[in-house]
Amino acid sequence: MILITGATGNVGRHTVTSLAEAGIPVRALVRDPARADFPAGVEVVTGDLTDPPSLAPALDGVEEVFLIWPGFAASTAAQVVDLIARHARRIVYLSANLRPGSTMFHVEVERLIRGAGPAWTFLRPGGFATNTLGWAREILDTGTVRWVYGQAARSLIHEADIAAVAAHVLTSAGHNHQVYVLSGPEALTQVEQVRILGEVLGRPARWEEIAPDAVVERLTAAWGDAELAKSSLETWESFIHTPEEVTDTVERLIGRRARTYRQWAIDRFGGFGGFGGFGGFGGLGGLGG
Numbered sequence: 423m424i425l426i427t428g429a430t431g432n433v434g435r436h437t438v439t440s441l442a443e444a445g446i447p448v449r450a451l452v453r454d455p456a457r458a459d460f461p462a463g464v465e466v467v468t469g470d471l472t473d474p475p476s477l478a479p480a481l482d483g484v485e486e487v488f489l490i491w492p493g494f495a496a497s498t499a500a501q502v503v504d505l506i507a508r509h510a511r512r513i514v515y516l517s518a519n520l521r522p523g524s525t526m527f528h529v530e531v532e533r534l535i536r537g538a539g540p541a542w543t544f545l546r547p548g549g550f551a552t553n554t555l556g557w558a559r560e561i562l563d564t565g566t567v568r569w570v571y572g573q574a575a576r577s578l579i580h581e582a583d584i585a586a587v588a589a590h591v592l593t594s595a596g597h598n599h600q601v602y603v604l605s606g607p608e609a610l611t612q613v614e615q616v617r618i619l620g621e622v623l624g625r626p627a628r629w630e631e632i633a634p635d636a637v638v639e640r641l642t643a644a645w646g647d648a649e650l651a652k653s654s655l656e657t658w659e660s661f662i663h664t665p666e667e668v669t670d671t672v673e674r675l676i677g678r679r680a681r682t683y684r685q686w687a688i689d690r691f692g693g694f695g696g697f698g699g700f701g702g703f704g705g706l707g708g709l710g711g
Contacts, residue, residue: 423483424592425449425510427471428490430457432552433516436585437488437592438464446593451480474501481509488588489535490516496527499534507538512598514591516584519546519603519667520657526650541598543591548605548666551578551686558619558691561627565620568630570637571658572613575665577605580681580689583672590676602671607680609665615683622687634659 424441428434429450441448442461449465452458458466467480471492481487487510491499506513513535517528535542557567584604591597610618613629620627634655641651672680681689 423447423449423465423485425451425480425484425487426490427451427488428492428516429460429466430454431490431492432550432581433584433588434488434490435460436582437588440585440589441592444589444593446589449480449484451477471502472498474498474505477502477505481505484509486510486512486514486592488514488516488592489531491527491531496531499527499531503531503534503538507540510540512541512543513538514543514545514588514597516588517544517546519548519605526653543597543599544601545584545587545591546601546603547579547584548603549576549578550581550584551606551683552581552690554578554615554619555690557616558623558687561616561620561623561625565626566628566630567616568632569612570632570634570655571662572629572631573611574658574661575609575611576615576661577607577609577666577668578615578683578686579604579606579672580686582689583676583680586676587672602675603667603669604671605667605669605680606686607668607682609668610683618684619687619691622684622691 424446426434426438426448429438430452434450438448438450438460442464449467450458450460451467451469453468453470455466455468460466469476469480471477487506489506503513515531515535517532518526520526520528532544557569560567587602587604591602616627616629638648638651638655641654642648645651672678
């Protein structure tokens with residue numbers, strides 16, 4: 423039995439579906455059962471990583487866990503990792519490809535998992551294409567995306583490719599104590615991303631650079647963490663001079679090239695039907711799944 427946490431999120435839902443369609447026993451941990459519209463055969467269990475005692479039913483009989491952490495804080499991470507370690511023989515953790523010196527919660531969760539006992543695999547994607555959903559709404563509403571560091575180049579990855587790698591790792595051997603850095607197949611500036619979104623949406627789209635301080639204010643209000651907001655902007659600014667890393671890990675592991683950002687946009691917005699779960703800020707790639 424494989425347990426997927428964050429099962430109704432962008433990556434988790436794709437992973438659950440992929441495993442279920444392959445006939446693999448899969449259990450989905452959800453906070454809201456009303457959102458658990460999974461394929462037949464998926465076992466749904468209610469629980470919350472911020473409430474460790476609620477996880478006991480979900481962990482019963484589990485051999486592997488795909489751990490997707492909610493939000494940007496890990497105050498219960500030590501308890502959760504300890505509970506998982508008592509049941510599972512392997513933890514696959516959706517981490518992030520962070521710049522050296524980063525102090526985000528992913529670093530702490532990785533440290534906890536390394537010392538917990540079970541075998542582990544870390545998936546470290548860079549920017550998530552899904553975190554540009556907000557730009558599509560801006561293009562449709564105003565024709566203009568107002569954000570910061572338009573020349574920052576990101577190698578955004580399709581959430582389905584992260585899920586495909588996760589499903590492969592969870593169901594095959596040879597991945598213990600491996601760290602896999604994942605990315606899309608190309609680095610595009612944020613200005614180029616907006617142009618592509620406009621082309622897919624059939625709307626003219628322009629970029630308007632705004633002051634970093636304004637973005638810090640917006641992110642601090644959204645996240646409740648000014649230091650995280652500031653460090654995120656420092657990372658994005660660094661992509662102006664040193665583009666986000668492009669890797670071939672997806673192709674090496676699952677035998678096909680990672681999907682392009684344009685393909686992600688087509689998958690999301692072909693026919694304007696891709697706004698499910700919409701509501702994020704543009705440019706947040708790598709901070710959440």
